[in-house]
Structures are given as C-alpha cells and as structure tokens.
Amino acid sequence: MSSPTNTTASSGDDFGTNSWLVEEMYERYRDNPAAVSEQWREFFSDYKPGDVPKDAPVAPTNGTGASRGATTAAASSGTRGVDDTFPMRRPANIVPTQEVVAPAPAALTAPSEPEPIRGVGAAIATNMERSLAVPTATSVRQIPxxxxxxxxxxxxxxxxxxxxxxxxxxxxIGYAVVRAIVDAVPNMKNVFVADADGKPQLQRHTNVNIGLAVDVDKGGGQRTLVVPVLKGADTLDFLGFVNAYDDIIRKVRTNKLTVDDFQGANVSLTNPGTIGTNQSVPRLMVGQGVIVGVGSIDYPAEFEGSDERALNQLGVSKVVTVTSTYDHRIIQGAESGLFLKAIHDLLLGEHGFYEGIFRSLGVPYEAVKWRVDSNDLEGADLQAHKQMQVATLIRVHRVRGHLIADLDPLRWKTPRMPRELDPLTYGLTIWDLDREFATGGVGGVQRSTLGALLGVLRDAYCRTIGVEYMHIQNTDEQRWMQQQVEGHADNFTPEPMVILERLNAAEAFERFLATKYVGTKRFGLEGAESAIPILDAILNAAADNALDGAVVGMAHRGRLNVLANVVGKSLEHLFGEFEGHVDPHAVQGSGDVKYHLGASGKFQARSGALLPIELASNPSHLETVDPIVLGTVRAMQDQIEPAGAFSVLPLLVHGDAAFAGQGVVAECLAMSDTSGYRVGGTIHLVINNQIGFTTSPEYAHSSQYCTDVAKSVGAPIFHVNGDDPEACVRVAKLAFAYRQTFHKDVVIDMVCYRRHGHNEGDDPSYTQPLMYKAIAERRSVRKLYLESLVKRGTVTVEDAERILADYQAKLQSALDETRAQARATTKVPPPPKPVGVLPHVNTGVERGVLDRVFAAMNRYPDGFTVHPKLLRQFEGRSAMYENEGEVDWATAEALAFGSLVLEGSPVRLAGEDCRRGTFSQRHAVLVDYTNETKYAPLANLGTGAAKFWVYDSLLSEYAAMGFEYGYAHANPAALVMWEAQFGDFV
Known part of the structure; x- marks a missing residue:
C-alpha cells in the first residue's frame, strides 16, 4: 500500500496561503543572502522557485465565462441600465420647473493593456487556482x-x-474553535492527501495546528495576507493560547516570522469581521480540513436603524456569524454542523468554557452565566418587582460585597459566588444589564443601567478592597462610608513614586539583612511589605493634620523594618544590635532580643510637617503591648489642652492569629469608648499572612475573618489585598479620615502572605505545602508594582533600580560604619544547677510494645506522599532506632504516647502549633505533600487501642488552658495536656 507523499523542506507547496511570502523572501535572498535570517538562508539553499504541480487545475467555467462576456458587452454598448418593464408615469398635478441640465460626463479612460502577474501576486493566484481542486462545502451558524x-x-x-x-x-472565538474540535468533532483536524499514485488517503492529526489569517498593510494602499501557524493549540489552556497567539502576531508586525511558523496547519481561522464583514466563505487551502470564518459582532441588519434602548428592552442580542468551509472528501455536512453547534454551545458558556478561561487567567470572580430573558414589557408588576430586586441587590453588596472581593494575593482557592450576591438570585439576567433602573443615588446618579450600577457597587466593595460597615448602628457613619467608597468622595489620587520608594525601602532592608546576617532571626516583613506604605500614609496624614504625636504598638513581625523605615531609628544603632553592640546598663538589660526593642523619633511628612512618634517596646507576649499603648496615649492626651481633642494617635499592628485568639484584644476594644479609657479611636492594622506559625485560619478562629471581633464595638473593617499597594494606601487614608471624623476604632485587614516560615530558619512546607508552593512562585509586591508602573509609563525600570541601589548603598554605608566600631563585652552568669522535685517512677514497657508503636509511626496510607525532607528524617530515625537502639526526644515522646494508647489510656494534646511542634520536632500529624490530606500515625495503632487526639489550638492561652483543665476534670482516665509554646505563654 502506498504511503502519502511527503513534502520536502525545499518545496513551497507546504506553505499554502503563505507561498507568496516565500517567493518574496526568496527574491530578497537572491539579491542579498544577508538580507534574510540564517534559518531562511538554510531553507533557500535547495529551494526551487515555482515548485508547484504544473497540472494544477484551473477553475471550471460552467458557462460563466460566456456570461461575463455578455455582461461586458452590454455594459459597453451604451444601453441605459433602467428596467422599463413598468414605465414610470408622471403625476398630472406636478408643474414642471426649469429643466436641470446634468453636467457633461467626464471623458472615460480606457483600461490598460493586460500585464503578467509576477512574484507575490503570481504565487497568490496559483494558490487560489489550486484551492479550486478541493471540493468544499460550507456550513453557517449565527450565534448570540x-x-x-x-x-x-x-x-x-x-x-x-x-x-x-x-x-x-x-x-x-479561536479558543472555542480549538475546544470544539478537540472535545466534540476531532475529525475536523484531519486532512486529505494523495499517495504517489494519486490515490486518496486520509491523514489523521493528533494536534490542532491552527493557521491564523493576518491582514498586513504593506503601505502604498497595498494589503496582503499571511497565515502563520499556532501549533499544538489543543495542548494549551486559555492563557497559553493567548500568549502563543499574541507572540505570533508580534512576529508578523515585526517581520520576524521563520520558516517553521508557516508550516503544518491543518485548520485555519480568518476573522474578516474586524473590518465589518458580516459573513465570509473563505477559500480552503490544499492540506487542510477546515477553515473557519468569523463575521462582525453586531445587531442583525434588520435592527440596524433601531434605538439601542428599545433593543435592550426587547432582549435583542448582537450576533456573530461563524462559517465552516470544509473538505467534503473527508468531512461530512453533519460533522460540520455539529462542529458549529459545539462552538455555539461553548460561546453560550456550556461545558464550563468561561469558568476555565477565568481560572486560566486568574480572574478572581465567577464567570457570568447564560440565562433566557424574562421581561414582560406590558407587565408593570414584573417591572416593579425587578426594581425592588435591584434595591435588594444594592443593599446586599453593601453588606456582603466583601465576600467576593479579590483579597488573597496567592489566589490558591477557587472563587465562589455567594447566592445573595448573584443577580440571578433576584431574577436579573445578562439581558437586564443594559436596562435602566432607579439607583437611590448610588454613584451620584438617580437612574442607571444595571451593568453600570453593578460596576459602581463592585468597584466599591468587590475589587481589591472589601468594606464591612453595615453592622454599625449609626446611620450617619453608614452614609459617610457610602459617600467615600461609592462616589469616591475621598478623591484618592495615588502617589506612585512615593509608594514605590517605600516598597523599595521595605524590600531592600529585608534582603540586606538576609544577605548580611544569614540565618539570623529577624521575623522579616517579606510578603507583607505594603504595611510600610500603609503606616507611612497614616502618619503622613496625622502630621498634615497637626496631631501632637503617634504611639505605635506591634509584635515582632516586621518590627525591625518599621524601626528603620517609619520611626527613623539609626541604621548604625540597629546594625549594632545585630553585631552585639548592646548597652548592658540599658533598662531592658543585655538579654532582650532586637525585635522587641522600642524607639522614638520624628516622622517628617512630605509637606515638611513633623510628627513625634514612639514605637513601644514589646513585652514579649503577643498583644500585651496593646493596653500599654492605649494607656500611654491617654496619659499624653490628658496633658494636652483642650481636653477631648484626641490629638495623639494610637496605632496598633497585629498578627491575624493573635488578633482573633488573644483575649486582650477584645478587652481593649471593649474599653475603647468608655469614659475612663477613651483615646479618640485607635487605628488597627492586621498583617494577615493567613497563617499563625503553622496553624491555618480554620484552626485559628471560628469566624469568617480574623477581624470579626471588632464588629462587637461597631468598628468598620477594611479588607485589602496586600499586593495592591495603591489600594492599601487608599484604605489607610480612609481609616485615618474615619478616625478623625468619628473618633472611633477602625480596622485595616491587610491580606498578604509570609514568604518564609515563622522565623527565617523554619520550614513551613511541612504543614502547608500547597500554600508555600504558591508563595515560591509569587513575585514580590515591589516587582509587581514596578511592572505595572512601567506599563503605565510612570517610571522606567532604570529609574526604579537606581532608587533601590541608592537605598542599598545607604544600608551598606551604615553597616560598614557599625562594623568599624569596637564591640562591648558582657559577662553572662552561669546557669543554676537543676534541682529534682519528683521521686523516680518506673515507666518502662516491653520492647515489643515500642516496636509496634514505632512501626505505626512509619506506616502511611496507600497513595500518601510524605514531605521529601521529612521522609529523609524518618529514614534517619529508623536507622538510629533499629541499629543503635537510641531515640531522640520527639521519638521518645511519641513512643510514650503510643504505649499509653495501647494500654487503653486516651491521650489528648492541644496547644499552639503542637501537631507539628514549635521546633519542627513532633510531626504527630503528617500532611500529604501533594494534596494536604492529613494522617495521624498514633491515631491508627490498630484494634484495641484507645483514642489519640492532637490539635492546633487558636492563638490563645488563658481560654485554651482552661478548656483543657475542664476536659481533664471530666475525663480523668485520659492523659490531657496543654502545651505552653515557649514556656513564657502562661
């Protein structure tokens, strides 16, 4: 049996529509080989111009040649082109006026003599002639x-x-074409070929290689067509398809197409709709199975003169006409029809088409869905009902719009549309988007289309800022907030260069310390750098409003960065603490860590105004600093006249787990508006890195947000995406304005991430492998913001890097000066000798019991993937146990727990991060490295074993310890333990 004829690299036949371009490139190559790329030179080394079959068929006339001749003769005979079958009659009552004499016709120029078509034109003509040999048929479908x-x-x-x-x-549409072929009618990508004897054969293709017809303006009124090929389109998701498509178009525009870009198409797409063509039946080139033509997107012709508002009321959609011109030798009409139906279904959202596109592009919202219109034009009741539903939709966005806001920079969870925020819940469909409704003044207008109204509401509540304020009882505060965010009464104008400079400083500081003090604990701000622009914006506004001072309280996370870039602590002094230059006679002594120390300084606003600022020293335990700051501020305010001016600003920076878990936060909120403790409103900034040491949010609090406790005092809460620094600065200014207007607490929940572990030496991927995979792939907020500014044309990369280099040089200079200083020596007293307090008790068990427990510790469910680093540790643990008969502390603890469980005694262990262990030592619960399913070996010791429970508690001590005491009291048979994380948490 003969095989299909192969096309060699030296033949122009494989280029189809692009053959003219090959001829043109060849002419350039012949004149000057250096004028084309090396790839083209290699291609032309054995190229034979005009290498097409000499017996290519020409178009059959079917009598049309005679018809054309007759038409030409009639047109040149001077006969008037008027149909006189029905002669026109002149009305009798019309009085003839003066005869209008038409101007004499201009002299006609005879056409030129026929001339040969050469080069590019000849190649195109040959291709078109050859295409006539393909027996085609065309299917047409109009799609809403x-x-x-x-x-x-x-x-x-x-x-x-x-x-x-x-x-x-x-x-x-192009992506829909590809998916329709792949998922519905794969035969559309096959092609007809003939073997060496001219016998017909079918060639099946695995991939969709789609030729993209691109119109090229050659200048001088000349246009031509190139059809580069996007290969393997079926293997791409939508983002990959867009990138590959755009790359091809970029090559066309810059004249950088290569030989390979023109070869291998089995499907083509042409879109004359971009120039207004309603429908196209394009020519199918030899070597392809189908060419899809896409018409313009417009109302059907019969509605062209209609009022668009009337069309919206009627529910008339614009349409696009898609044609499928196919090789009828291998593709049947039914298949072509099913192919167009598949495209139709996809463009109407079937088979998750738009959901997949949104997911691929990272659009953090659900795709809009197709619904049939319901709009009785004469039914007043229906119109009134819809108007009421629009009013409900407005309120629901104010109350719940934050639920669909784009807050998480990692976007590693699939977005969901709550029913109450979906217009479909209220009977409002895509057909209502262009219909007008009363708005009640939203956005400063009384009437608006539903689409425009939703745009205002979602810009206000559902973008990278989500606002919770409808729980506030005071309607004046509610109206104030609506005016700020719905009508943009805040008139926020970003200062991109200021924001970029602050982000530069924040990132450069952390990178500098990471480079110069490798492995040293510093509890860096990486992933949450937007906190620096937020604090800068608040303090800048406070200085411009002539406040008398600001007192800041915060824990360890990012404290060094705030000291350096906000408070203005001397860099030499700060680096001296890393070098060991600590004054042993200072109040805090020589033993406190550098990320607990405080400082004071003067913050200078961009206007030149100065604001005294103090960062309170951190009393080690989380959130303990909060009431200290509030007491400090009240004391300062009581010494300033007039009383009640609240001219000193308290500013507290929290972690997400601590804000939800530490009871002192709720206590401080409860005292915020009482006469003896009032400070005129505290601004709370929560650095929400979505994890507490190793504890995920679902274990850290029971509410939707870590900030829900603030609702108890009617504090507004701004949720903001930490990777949108302009949004962060906007909410900072709004929070300050609210505090100054109403003298109440206000909360900023900056949702971000923690690039490293709890400290720089910790590996968080043991317990959150998927989150940290996403974090590893995430570029820093500074880089993302710089990229957006470069695209806007606000700054060049060179300018930004120069600013960054200047700051790094400043850091290096300070470090050099610090290291030139002599280090003070301190004498540390020896530790006291340990004293035993309990008598010895024999707790040993049989070796067989230990072996059974140890075997369970190293047994995992089928398909469970242990973290690679942890697996190596376990292998070392096994070698030590089996060969040397020795165990480390964590293994001994697990063996003790397991032996108790086998003896019938239940074991319950709870505490902060105790499943993994604070020092990554316990691993009582294993997390699958690929899908984060969880497995507790000691809870699977087999028949007869008692229960083993281990829990990560929320970030609480007092309540968590009390809970375990109550549990132990009610279940004396169980060993109940609460683990104090660092020993000082009691």
Missing part, C-alpha cells in the same frame, strides 16, 4: 454574542486594573 461580550468585559476590566493586555474576541 451577548454572553461573549459580557464575560469579555469582566475579563478585560480585571486585566485593565492589573495592568495586563486585553483579551480580544478573536482570542475567545
């Missing part, structure tokens, strides 16, 4: 474009806000 338009608007709104390029209709 409403959902396509709406989802594209959502996609491009998001991409515009994040500084990305727009997605075109051709991107979306």
């Amino acid at each position: 474009a409403k959902l396509l338009e709406v989802n594209r608007r959502v996609i491009n709104g998001y991409r515009s806000r994040t500084g990305q390029t727009k997605v075109s209709f051709t991107h979306l």
